[in-house]
Amino acid sequence: MSTQQLPEHPDFLWRNPEPKSSYDAVVVGGGGHGLATAYFLAKNHGMTNIAVLEKGWLAGGNMARNTTIIRSNYLWDESAAIYEHALKLWEILPEELEYDFLFSQRGVMNLAHTLGDVRESIRRVGANKLNGVDAEWLDPQQVKELCPILNISDNIRYPVMGATYQPRAGIAKHDHVAWAFARKCDEMGVDIIQNCEVTGFLKDGNRVVGVKTSRGTIHTEKVGLCAAGHSSVLAEMAGFQLPIQSHPLQALVSELHEPVHPTVVMSNHVHVYVSQAHKGELVMGAGVDSYNGYGQRGSFHVIEQQMAAAVELFPIFARAHVLRTWGGIVDTTLDASPIVGLTPVENMFVNCGWGTGGFKGTPAAGLTFAHTIATGEPHKLNKPFSLERFETGALIDEHGAAAVAH
Amino acid sequence: MLLIPCPNCGPRDETEFHYGGQAHVPYPENPNELTDTEWSRYLFYRENPKGIFAERWVHSTGCRQWFNMLRDTVSYDIQAIYPMGARRPDLAAAPAAEAGTASTAADSTTTGTAAPGTAATSIAASTTSASTTAPEGATK
Numbered sequence: 117m118s119t120q121q122l123p124e125h126p127d128f129l130w131r132n133p134e135p136k137s138s139y140d141a142v143v144v145g146g147g148g149h150g151l152a153t154a155y156f157l158a159k160n161h162g163m164t165n166i167a168v169l170e171k172g173w174l175a176g177g178n179m180a181r182n183t184t185i186i187r188s189n190y191l192w193d194e195s196a197a198i199y200e201h202a203l204k205l206w207e208i209l210p211e212e213l214e215y216d217f218l219f220s221q222r223g224v225m226n227l228a229h230t231l232g233d234v235r236e237s238i239r240r241v242g243a244n245k246l247n248g249v250d251a252e253w254l255d256p257q258q259v260k261e262l263c264p265i266l267n268i269s270d271n272i273r274y275p276v277m278g279a280t281y282q283p284r285a286g287i288a289k290h291d292h293v294a295w296a297f298a299r300k301c302d303e304m305g306v307d308i309i310q311n312c313e314v315t316g317f318l319k320d321g322n323r324v325v326g327v328k329t330s331r332g333t334i335h336t337e338k339v340g341l342c343a344a345g346h347s348s349v350l351a352e353m354a355g356f357q358l359p360i361q362s363h364p365l366q367a368l369v370s371e372l373h374e375p376v377h378p379t380v381v382m383s384n385h386v387h388v389y390v391s392q393a394h395k396g397e398l399v400m401g402a403g404v405d406s407y408n409g410y411g412q413r414g415s416f417h418v419i420e421q422q423m424a425a426a427v428e429l430f431p432i433f434a435r436a437h438v439l440r441t442w443g444g445i446v447d448t449t450l451d452a453s454p455i456v457g458l459t460p461v462e463n464m465f466v467n468c469g470w471g472t473g474g475f476k477g478t479p480a481a482g483l484t485f486a487h488t489i490a491t492g493e494p495h496k497l498n499k500p501f502s503l504e505r506f507e508t509g510a511l512i513d514e515h516g517a518a519a520v521a522h
Numbered sequence: 523m524l525l526i527p528c529p530n531c532g533p534r535d536e537t538e539f540h541y542g543g544q545a546h547v548p549y550p551e552n553p554n555e556l557t558d559t560e561w562s563r564y565l566f567y568r569e570n571p572k573g574i575f576a577e578r579w580v581h582s583t584g585c586r587q588w589f590n591m592l593r594d595t596v597s598y599d600i601q602a603i604y605p606m607g608a609r610r611p612d613l614a615a616a617p618a619a620e621a622g623t624a625s626t627a628a629d630s631t632t633t634g635t636a637a638p639g640t641a642a643t644s645i646a647a648s649t650t651s652a653s654t655t656a657p658e659g660a661t662k
């Protein structure tokens with residue numbers, strides 16, 4: 117368990133400027149992806165006359181609601197490439213951003229509970245290794261050594277039959293990540309504008325030339341959408357559709373405990389994932405609500421099922437109290453992979469569909485999306501994640517392969 | 523948690539039901555004539571309104587019957603229940619007062635980003651787009 121201290125906040129994080137009447141590019145959404153996009157637009161492409169528009173407060177969406185798990189053990193080549201690129205960036209970003217956001221590479225285990233799980237997991241370990249992603253297959257005894265509080269007895273409903281293990285995976289303090297990006301963006305001259313909701317778009321023919329906002333009209337040559345759960349609402353305003361469905365996803369934390377849980381444990385089959393935050397809370401996530409929703413809360417039975425699974429796997433949790441629960445709105449696609457690239461509207465670009473797993477992708481989403489906005493072309497890492505794949509059939513089906521069931 | 527008024531069994535807990543996604547999406551009449559774009563519309567594109575949504579549910583652990591429902595995706599209020607195959611009710615003309623309520627009233631303890639203005643626009647958008655149920659060319 118990491119004993120790192122929480123970092124001191126720098127005295128100064130970012131300005132709160134008034135929106136200007138025009139920018140070279142506008143990024144919609146001030147979550148991690150929007151901020152990372154602005155950061156790489158400024159750093160890699162020298163575009164600093166840009167704005168990030170956020171309808172609420174900075175990183176108040178999924179960025180500060182997720183369970184902070186970072187890993188790159190995806191099955192397909194396209195996913196492994198983009199998530200592994202993100203993981204490599206996570207490894208250098210604290211230094212680059214001069215802000216320690218407590219990226220803790222404590223490893224992630226994905227448990228297998230059935231013979232089908234075991235086969236799928238061993239296949240994924242093989243695929244990961246071929247893609248240069250660190251991965252191991254652990255038997256139940258090795259699982260127990262890494263996480264002693266796990267129940268590996270074979271008389272529970274879904275016994276632990278082994279696990280995949282990615283040692284370089286881990287967790288990071290998500291809100292600090294957003295602040296780290298925001299501070300650097302601000303230093304480079306990017307305007308971060310909170311309480312500024314995009315309510316429509318200005319178009320010249322099929323080309324976007326500006327955005328309408330709750331704080332006035334802003335002219336711009338390029339628009340990048342990073343609005344997670346609200347991407348399809350924005351797309352509709354711009355006159356096109358996205359193959360996205362928005363669902364509530366919940367998480368919860370316990371009160372603080374002594375360090376008991378040294379790694380991250382995920383289970384697709386019984387659907388719970390657990391880590392212990394730096395301060396000591398047990399952080400747990402579950403599955404999405406089946407139905408569409410924008411209400412930022414979820415169904416109680418999802419929590420009940422998740423807790424039942426957690427208590428069976430970790431019997432000592434039976435005495436832990438839930439401190440708080442909350443929900444975010446995740447944007448899901450039918451192949452469980454993101455959409456990053458061009459849209460039917462000229463000069464408008466979209467980064468969405470990261471669903472339940474986009475926090476880990478934040479740096480690579482930002483880097484590749486910035487490339488797309490700056491050059492008007494896909495980056496080689498986001499090219500396969502185009503909107504066109506739903507027409508060509510070149511889907512990247514990470515359902516199940518991604519080791520979570522949603 | 524939703525309290526869903528099954529038209530056959532009465533109000534039951536959400537856990538007794540399964541969700542079937544958007545209602546009124548007919549299988550293309552002439553599948554062989556669809557272009558790739560039209561196929562992708564039929565297979566992958568569904569409405570995702572922030573506001574009233576017409577969707578299908580099945581009472582899987584009860585009467586096992588499918589039915590349609592109009593639900594607000596922000597407040598989760600259930601506004602109407604109607605049979606499969608029936609036309610989507612026009613809420614403005616005939617408000618479905620008795621159609622049931624959700625146990626999650628608008629008492630969100632979270633950040634309440636659901637701007638009524640946005641929801642209202644989506645309602646307008648989705649009621650006018652009755653044609654979105656079939657991909658273009660589906661009835662060729």
Ligand SMILES: Cc1cc2nc3c(=O)[nH]c(=O)nc-3n(C[C@H](O)[C@H](O)[C@H](O)COP(=O)(O)OP(=O)(O)OC[C@H]3O[C@@H](n4cnc5c(N)ncnc54)[C@H](O)[C@@H]3O)c2cc1C
Nearest residue numbers: 145147148149171177178179182183185314444474475476
């Ligand atoms: C409970 C939960 C657990 C999760 N756990 C994990 C995990 O362990 N690991 C992982 O990798 N991922 C996880 N995720 C997914 C991850 O959080 C998201 O994929 C990722 O945060 C999405 O990108 P983002 O950070 O930019 O989104 P957000 O932070 O949601 O940013 C989008 C922003 O756009 C703003 N916006 C929307 N509409 C407008 C508008 N009209 N005008 C202006 N601004 C607008 C919103 O207010 C919001 O701030 C989880 C998500 C949830 C909800």
Ligand SMILES: [Zn+2]
Nearest residue numbers: 528531581585
């Ligand atoms: Zn019934």
